[in-house]
Amino acid sequence: MVTQVTSFSRNGLSDFIVQRVTAYILAVYTVIVLAFVLTAGGLTYDIWRAFFDQTWMQVFTLLALISTCAHAWVGMWTIGTDYIREHYFGDNANAIRLVYQVGCVLTLACYMIWGVQILWGN
């Protein structure tokens, strides 16, 4: 088995399962938020705010945020290791891919912190 040092899980099977579980969570979350917006009629701040003030919705939104970051990481990692390779990018491929991966992680970390701040900071 090849151990990928840049994959957080260091294990493709675990990445596979993370990708699937987070996909199910995000699919359900998307449907629920969409159903709410479509059935709410004329959406106002008070209705929208009340929707997100419910405990279950806050828990679900945080879960969706974590899922988004994990899901995006596995996806972006896969894309990076598929395309940013010596065959396409020459000798600097490893360095370019590392910069790309660090950029992805930092972006997702910012998303995570920003999201938590939105949920509990307001």
Add this chain to the structure above:
Amino acid sequence: MKNDHRPINVNPSDLFAFAWPLAALASITHRVAGVVLFVGIAFGLYALDLSLGSAEGFNSLMMMMGSPFGMLVSWGLLSALAYHFVAGLKHLLLDLEIGDTLEGSKFAARTTFLVSVILIFLAGLWVIQG
């Protein structure tokens, strides 16, 4: 001993020399939509931040999303989400060994594009109507 006969990927410039099977198009589009959404998360968080912050914020977001540029961004992101969602469902069905035959994958790819086009069209109507 170095093995010089290992399989390698084709050059990107040669990719267009092939006739792409529909399943391959469905797959690459799924990836592209995923990357669009990766960037789109920033827009989503910005919208969530503004809309939950205050009534003024909520209203200014509605104003922004009502402008032509706002409509375009909203429609674009909803389209990427719709495609990624539908193609993702195809993936999850594949895990259950549904649609993993040659015929099945053609049908699944066609269905993915068809359902996505309908959803993207509906998203466009929704965005325009506000």
